Amino acid sequence: MSESTTALDLLDAWALLTPEERAEGFRAMSRDEQDDFFLSLQTDDQAELFRAVRPGERRLWARLLAPDDVADLAQYLEGDPLRDELLSLLDEATRNEVSALLAYEEDEAGGLMSPRFARLRPDSTIDQALFYLRRQARSKEHALETLHYAYVLDGEQRLLGVLSFRDVFAARENATIESVMTRDVVTVHESMDQEEVARIIAEHDLSAVPVVDDEGRMKGIITVDDIVDVVQQEATEDIQKIGGQEALEQRYMQTSLPALVKKRAGWLALLFLGETLTTTAMGAYEEEIASAVVLALFVPLIISSGGNSGSQASTLIIRAMALGEVGMRDWWRIAHRELLAGIALGGILAVIGVARVALGEALFGTYGEHWLRIGMTVGISLLGVVVCGTIAGSMLPFVIRLLRADPASASAPFVATLVDLAGLVVYFNVAQWLLRGTLL
Template sequence: MTENPPSSTRRSNVSRQELVELVRSQLEALLQQENFQGAKALLVPVQPVDIAQAIEDLPKAMQAIAFRLLSKQEAIEVYEYLDSSVQQSLIAELRHQEVFDIIDKMSPDDRARLFDELPAKVVRRLLEQLSPDEREATALLLGYKEGTAGRIMTTEYLSVKEGLTISQAIERVRVFASAAETIYYLYVTDRERRLTGTLSFRDLVIAQPEQRLGEIMTCDVVFVHTDTDQEEVARVIQHYDLVAVPVVDTEQRLVGIVTVDDVLDVLEQETTEDIYTLGGLEAGGDRYFQTNILTAARKRVVWLFVLLIANTGTATVISSQEDVLKQVVALAAFIPLLIDAGGNVGAQSSTVVIRGLNLKEVGIKKALQIVTRETITGALLGVMLGVAVIIWAYFLEGSLPIAITVGMSLVAITIIAAFSGSGLPFLFGSLGLDPALMSAPFITTAVDVLGVFVYLMIARVILQI
């Protein structure tokens, strides 16, 4: 007995992720039973983006089979939502004509992203099969530098001449709307295709039919250039609450638009890269958990080696102060506590500063103000933590001098950590280096080496060794 597709009632009682998992499990069961008609019926009421996720989670051998169950139009929509690794796998599995039909109907920006992941030989073959217009649009996007507005824009937009009347513009929308990525905005250009204004579809509908577009359009246009960084494009769309932003070339000619759905993909990609970088991992385009073990290890080993070598400085400091530790062995027990606490404070300071730099909330001009603020914050944190540590150390060792040594050292270490954590991102940023990538290992090294050194120096003074 085959399983039935999830009903609309059941859907209302589950989350989107649970629905996708339900569809995937039922789809896999139906394919195992070779009940292709039932599998096809299962996918009919499901959104393309959810179908894509369900197919991605299937065993690799079943992905092409499930994809072939989709209608031609649905297959085109679903294909654009698939992960690039699955897209490449399907290209190898599907017949040439099936691949061509899908690739030719994809939006130019999604097609360009796919071609970025494919071997050059395959890209050349697919480009040759595209219609002249689609080939030109794709080649245009591939000609721009990766990570720029030109690379992520789509050339499927609606533009109108400023001399048209409202009724003429509406007629143009009727004719060309199906080929546009979005019709929420219309972009007004002059005879040389230079961007002169925009108007929303709402403005178009409520205007009088005989009015000219030039009379009602917004002349103060928010736009980006083809070489604008994709993160900056995302910030522009977020700041101005836009559904799409026009892209112009060096001569102010309209060449495309970047839509909010593309920006969401960019934000996810950039955020993932930042998180990997902060963790000391090599950022990559592939999903981490889909990579093999050797690749995963390679992505993580580089900075671990750097930290391993850097931490030999801590061992050197401890070795040089061996006489202190020999006389008061109890001091050694608190070294991990001190450097770990300092590392945590440094990580907090660097995180807020790096995030502020990424969001453009702070800049190099505010470096002194931010570093001073974080250093004072570190001192306050050190005092609060130091009091607790003095009490705890006295409880453990029964020696007030040792307890005071540990407490005072913690105050000094948190100040060093906060100063390093907030100052190093600005330093590396000013040198043109990635603050997220460079800061973590240097902060760890500074806190470990200086922290242990300061701790043992304070011990010499207080304990009179």
């Protein structure tokens, strides 16, 4: 609202600027603005600025970051000499915290958490707690990640309960922490997958969740603002995989053209190889096509209908799995539902398909005396193909998850490739059955 509109403007324009323009904009800010600005950047942008500033300035920036943010930056700079420089600039206590965090995988709870949180003893009074919290709030050196909650730990660092600031404020000053704290705490394990952590935080509407180890000792906290990034990032990865490609590591505009091609070429070539089976399959029906060319005309229509219905089913199931609404044990109920949905959807397309053939015949006489048999072939095939699509699309995510891969790889193109092959077999078999003795 006031002096540093420049900082907000710069952040808004960030994605569109060249590295030089970014460094220039950054230098034009006051020191205070620079602090806030640097802290609000994503890890990749922080790395870029960290590289751009003078070596003498780097210590200031390194010490400004919270330990979990330093750990993210160090992970991002893996293999870069800047990484060691970054770690060497920290004070010893922080370096120890960062080293502990670097032992976790990036996508598990331990890799997301901050080791700095407000700790209280169960037998302290509210008055003592307030004194301690004020001192903590004033400390610049080892600032707490958040002041929303204070955690009550026993001598072995085991988590006994939690107090919100509202609880601290609302309690009488001589009450003991133990008598005021909430004992019923939602926790996550240090090795829990970040997607699961996000689900728990969203489900319970928490602003922070404590991370514990096997013995129930508290190791850190994960705050909901870190979770927003996780949720965005996981959805982005899923959407990119659903599109039939590997997830990008950076934003689309920041991904180089060779990297972009590399992420797409693998799946595209694999699907292409799978799809060459359709050529083989159609080769088996070459004779039928030669005697009734009209059969070939409906091939794209029929196989694409299977692909479309499969793509609908697979995206529904992939997303429901990612949100934890659907688990492995639901496969049978879902197969049943999707069978019925496939019959209904296939029936609708069959009616439109037959009507399309009848219309072509009535207006232009396109199909000749056997138009009704051709129409029935198209209609019955559509019903079969759409059912193949809904079943393949809904079951493929389960199969992939059973193989311990990401169900999101059951992409629209993957399902379409499977169903194209099934669709051709269904179509030509229906044709042989209905047209034998007339067109064939």
